[in-house]
Amino acid sequence: xxxxxxxxxxxxxxxxxxxxxxxxxxxxxxxxxxxxxxxxxxxxxxxxxxxxxxxxxxxxxxxxxxxxxxxxxxxxxxxxxxxxxxxxxxxxxxxxxxxxxxxxxxxxxxxxxxxxxxxxxxxxxxxxxxxxxxxxxxxxxxxxxxxxxxxxxxxxxxxxxxxxxxxxxxxxxxxxxxxxxxxxxxxxxxxxxxxxxxxxxxxxxxxxxxxxxxxxxxxxxxxxxxxxxxxxxxxxxxxxxxxxxxxxxxxxxxxxxxxxxxxxxxxxxxxxxxxxxxxxxxxxxxxxxxxxxxxxxxx
Numbered sequence: 290x291x292x293x294x295x296x297x298x299x300x301x302x303x304x305x306x307x308x309x310x311x312x313x314x315x316x317x318x319x320x321x322x323x324x325x326x327x328x329x330x331x332x333x334x335x336x337x338x339x340x341x342x343x344x345x346x347x348x349x350x351x352x353x354x355x356x357x358x359x360x361x362x363x364x365x366x367x368x369x370x371x372x373x374x375x376x377x378x379x380x381x382x383x384x385x386x387x388x389x390x391x392x393x394x395x396x397x398x399x400x401x402x403x404x405x406x407x408x409x410x411x412x413x414x415x416x417x418x419x420x421x422x423x424x425x426x427x428x429x430x431x432x433x434x435x436x437x438x439x440x441x442x443x444x445x446x447x448x449x450x451x452x453x454x455x456x457x458x459x460x461x462x463x464x465x466x467x468x469x470x471x472x473x474x475x476x477x478x479x480x481x482x483x484x485x486x487x488x489x490x491x492x493x494x495x496x497x498x499x500x501x502x503x504x505x506x507x508x509x510x511x512x513x514x515x516x517x518x519x520x521x522x523x524x525x526x527x528x529x530x531x532x533x534x535x536x537x538x539x540x541x542x543x544x545x546x547x548x549x550x551x552x553x554x555x556x557x558x559x560x561x562x563x564x565x566x567x568x569x570x571x572x573x574x575x576x577x578x579x580x581x582x583x584x585x586x587x588x
Contacts, residue, residue, distance in 0.1 A: 310537050310569035311399060311433050314342035314544070315523060317444065317478040319561040321350045326357035334560050336365050338546050339374075342567065343396045344428065348444045348478055350390040353381070358392060365394070377402055379424035384417070391424040391442045391477075403427040403437060404468065408460055418456035420446040425464055432572045434535045438472040439464055443479060450480040451490045458495035461528065472529035475502075478563060482508065482520035496526060503527045505541045505568055512543050512564050514557050523566045532570075540569035 318325075318335065325331055339345050339361075350358055358378060366372045375397040381388035395402075404427040410419050421444050429437045441460055445453040457475055464470060475496065480486065488508075491497050497504065505525040506512065512523040525541070527533050544565045547557035 309432070309572040310540065311344070311430060311572065312342045312540075312567055312569050313440075313474065313476075313525075314339075314345040314565045314567040315348075315442070315476040315478075315525060316345060316565035317348040317523065317561060317563040319349055319563065321347070321361075322352040322357050323354060326352075326360045328559075330556075331560050332361065332364055334546060334550060334552075335361060336368055337550065338544065338565060339365055339394055340368065341544070342394075342565075343399050344440075345394045345565070346440065346442050346476055347392045347394060348389070348442065350378070350392055351388065352390075353388070358390075362394070373398060377405060377426060379407060382421040382424075384420055389421055389444065391421075391444070393426055393428075393440070393442075395428070399431055401429045401431075403429045406464070406467070408463070418449075418459075419443070419453055420449065423457070423460055425460070427468060427470060430570075433570045434573055435472050435529070435532045435570065437470070438474055438529075438532060439468065439470045441473060441475045443475065443477040445478065445480045445485075447480045447485045450485040451493060454479050454481060454486070454496060455494045458499070461496075472532040473527070474532070475526040475528075476524065476566070478522055479524045480522050481524050482522050483518070485522075501528055503533050505536070506543070506566055510543060512566055514547060514554065514562050514564060516554060523563055525566055525568055535570045537569040537571050540567075542567050 352358065362376055365374050373396050374394055376392055376394045378392040379390050381390055383389060406425045408423045408425055410417060410422040423441045423443050425439060425441050427437060427439045441457060443453065443457060461473060496502050506521055508521050510521045511519045513520050544567055
């Protein structure tokens with residue numbers, strides 16, 4: 290039997306050091322443009338929500354003047370007083386006059402951009418699968434156990450969600466060939482629930498049927514703000530064994546900013562109709578390497 294006093298000491302030291310992590314988030318900020326950026330109460334909620342994250346994918350930026358997103362970044366960095374956030378943003382994407390942008394906001398002391406690539410969506414027979422093609426970014430991390438990972442963002446068109454989610458598999462194949470990367474995170478507003486992706490549809494989605502891809506947000510989860518809806522629209526999907534093992538247990542979360550900030554449903558919907566989804570990656574083991582020797586011990 291393990292000496293209980295010694296075991297308590299081990300647990301105390303582990304608690305003292307704490308498990309450091311990198312929080313990665315995805316947030317559809319519903320029609321983010323000049324009008325929304327001009328409302329202080331909305332911008333304050335967005336800043337508080339973003340500041341919880343070390344890396345955040347922001348979707349549905351709709352601003353041809355290119356003023357709203359810089360205003361958000363300025364407010365974010367003014368609040369931190371350290372200019373600790375940088376960003377990388379896509380071109381305006383869309384088939385017709387309706388355009389959106391993807392943006393990644395990240396703490397530059399923890400992360401850096403290794404490469405970026407605007408996926409062209411030229412597949413077999415020049416098929417136009419994506420309404421808003423993924424803006425793929427390869428990040429380097431200074432502290433996590435996985436030192437670099439590729440993030441593939443996607444905001445699907447609701448009526449073509451099944452086809453677009455399946456198309457992400459082709460993006461994976463292309464980016465793996467192009468960059469020879471090992472670790473991938475697919476995330477965004479996939480519209481992957483309710484009437485857009487039904488149970489019968491999953492068999493046609495390669496990203497789901499290939500067991501090498503791990504889906505962190507379940508089909509029965511609810512990522513919507515409205516109390517009258519219950520849909521798992523927003524998802525995070527991982528590929529790469531080491532990356533999957535780096536996920537801190539119980540860190541996968543849907544951040545209910547309405548509850549966290551004491552908002553009414555109406556106030557929350559002014560910010561977005563989606564809650565952010567998030568996951569924490571473990572930092573390099575460091576102080577915890579000596580705990581490995583106790584694996585399998587029982588009292």
